[in-house]
Amino acid sequence: MNNAPARGRFITFEGIDGAGKTTCIEGAAATLRDRGIPLVMTREPGGTPVGNAIRSLLLDPANAMLPGTETLLLFAARFEHIHRVILPALESGQWVLCDRFIDATIAYQGGGRGMPIERITQLADWVHPTLVPDLTVLLEIDVGTAVHRISGRGDADRFESEASAFHERVAAMYRAQAEREPQRIRSVRSDVSPGEVRARVADVISRWLET
Numbered sequence: 001m002n003n004a005p006a007r008g009r010f011i012t013f014e015g016i017d018g019a020g021k022t023t024c025i026e027g028a029a030a031t032l033r034d035r036g037i038p039l040v041m042t043r044e045p046g047g048t049p050v051g052n053a054i055r056s057l058l059l060d061p062a063n064a065m066l067p068g069t070e071t072l073l074l075f076a077a078r079f080e081h082i083h084r085v086i087l088p089a090l091e092s093g094q095w096v097l098c099d100r101f102i103d104a105t106i107a108y109q110g111g112g113r114g115m116p117i118e119r120i121t122q123l124a125d126w127v128h129p130t131l132v133p134d135l136t137v138l139l140e141i142d143v144g145t146a147v148h149r150i151s152g153r154g155d156a157d158r159f160e161s162e163a164s165a166f167h168e169r170v171a172a173m174y175r176a177q178a179e180r181e182p183q184r185i186r187s188v189r190s191d192v193s194p195g196e197v198r199a200r201v202a203d204v205i206s207r208w209l210e211t
Contacts, residue, residue: 005093008038010086010131011205012101015139016171017160018146020190020197021099024139027198029097031205040089043099044078047085051077059157067113074105075123082128102128103136103177103185108159111173112166135208137201138178139190143167 011028013021025041032039045055054077057063058070065073078101089096102124109115143164150160178185186208188200 008090008093008095009134010090010096010098012098012103012133012136013139014100014103014107014136014174014185015190016107016141016143016146016167016174018149019139019141020149020194021139023194023197024137024188024190024201025097025099027201028137028205030198031202032095032097035209037095038093039095039097040085041097041099042081042085044081044101044104045074046077047081047098048077050080059159061156061158061161063158067109067115068119070113071105071109071115071120071123074109075127078102079127082131086131098133101133101136103133103138103174106177107170107173111176112162112170133184135205136181136185137204138174138185138187139197140171140175140187141189141191143171145191 013025013028015021015024029039029041044051045058046052054073058073086096086098102120105120105124106117110117110120146167147164150156153160178187186204188197188204190197192200
């Protein structure tokens with residue numbers, strides 16, 4: 001008899017900086033815990049000691065780097081993250097809620113930096129050839145509103161410090177991805193109160209669980 005636990009589900013959360021992903025993830029986690037679902041919450045870049053070190057390099061405004069360097073560092077952090085955190089959790093039956101994954105790389109490095117999508121796809125095929133999120137919640141917000149939110153946080157990181165045009169390109173790529181994969185990527189407007197965002201996310205998660 002096979003007593004191995006059922007594989008967990010992989011849910012990712014995406015959106016431009018300032019979209020409110022932290023509030024979104026908290027709402028999703030509460031919805032799943034209410035249903036008795038064991039879960040792990042993590043983020044990218046990061047999630048491991050190596051990933052967190054790479055995160056510090058990537059976010060430090062003092063570290064100017066080429067788009068290719070940035071992309072390779074993100075995939076290096078992701079490789080550690082997948083094999084040390086994400087896959088072990090999924091295989092043990094836990095659900096994984098992850099702040100950013102491959103869609104962020106396509107949006108930020110592809111849309112924002114202009115890296116060829118084919119290069120990003122090649123790296124993804126090597127680093128996680130079979131790992132695709134079961135569900136992705138995309139928070140959509142006007143860039144001006146997001147930039148205003150960021151300005152109230154204090155010191156901005158290297159991505160948050162980019163001009164509005166960069167964030168517009170990122171947002172446009174996210175929208176294009178959502179149009180290409182409407183079954184996996186569910187959009188939620190986040191230019192409302194935190195409570196309303198949590199309610200909208202809970203509704204998306206609940207309806208997805210019923211399909």
